[in-house]
């Protein structure tokens with residue numbers, strides 16, 4: 057989602073320039089959404105690796121206990 061070409065309904069200037077409070081509010085909201093998406097995209101591989109590590113540790117622990 058890019059906000060570079062969005063035009064503000066309040067001041068008719070590009071939202072990315074932040075000329076009025078409506079622009080700035082929209083710009084902040086869109087940036088937060090982008091940040092959240094980037095955060096999730098960066099988090100998912102790490103979460104998978106962490107879950108895999110926990111799974112391997114659990115299997116190793118079980119194998120150790122049954123042996």
Ligand SMILES: [Zn+2]
Pocket residue numbers: 064065066067068069075076077078079080
């Ligand atoms: Zn505006």
